[in-house]
Amino acid sequence: MADKTAVAELRLSDVKVGQLPRWLASCNFSPASIGRAIIRGKDRYFNKYVNVRKTGVAPVSHFVFACIFVSYIWRFKGEKHHRLRKHHW
């Protein structure tokens, strides 16, 4: 337990599977922290793809893909009735 604080400071990609419960327990799940985490994620994305001298097609294509993906998820329930085959492996 000596490295409990050390586990809490690791990033999720560096945490090993066995340490996962401890890492999750050390997380702060208050709304403010969740908000901050969301903004952190947004900042990471923007600093990688948007806040550069020469932006590429990344934001546009990602946005289009996200729109397609989310709208398909919403429509899936009704789309299920238009399957070509009723039963699948």
Place this chain on the structure above:
Amino acid sequence: MISRLALRNGSILSAAVLRTATPCVAAAPKLLFHTSQQQLMPKKLPEYGGQLRLGLVPEEWFKFFEKKTGVTGPYVFGGGLIMYLLNKEIYIMGPETVHAFVALTLLVYGIKKFGPGIAAWSDKKIQAQLDQANTDKAETMSVLSNAVEEEKKEQWRLEGRHYLFDARKENVAMQMEIEYQERLNKVNEEVKKRLDYQVELDNMHKRLEQSHMVRWIEQNVVKSITPQQEKDILNKCISNLKTMSVA
């Protein structure tokens, strides 16, 4: 002049200059000129953002799998995923598929055709803004450095102000001297005039007395000539003339 400096800068240095007789630029500490928090330069933007493969998938995901599965690993994974979705009809083919296909084709074609043009146009605009900012900065720096030079020159001029005062004192002394000489001259002239007047008065007295005396003597002499004397003198004169005419 010094108060003008103080009004312009309003800094502690000018107040110190006003208070002391000799200004000293080198001894003023640097802190006096920083009135706010020091601002660090913002970080420079990177040139290019994260790279994408197929315009959608980040390059890092490909690199992540390359060690284990080789170069084609993610493609195989993607292909397999698509086949799975189609097979199990998690993705259902329908009219929306055709619509999406056409729309995405047009989008990709439009981006490929007009993308570089729009990128060049926006780069030009950004470069124009940067150039404007740089010229403004250079101008402000030159203006400020000129102001610093002017300030130094003004402080150098202060050193020579005793020359100015000496010159002015000399001027004033000379003017006073001139005034004094003029007044002295005037006094001399006035005195001379008075004395001349007295001299003229005396001369006039003498002249009048003389002329009066002469006239008086003449009058008395003429009066004293009795008629008898006059006849005698006349006869004498005639006899003289007769003798002279004969001779």
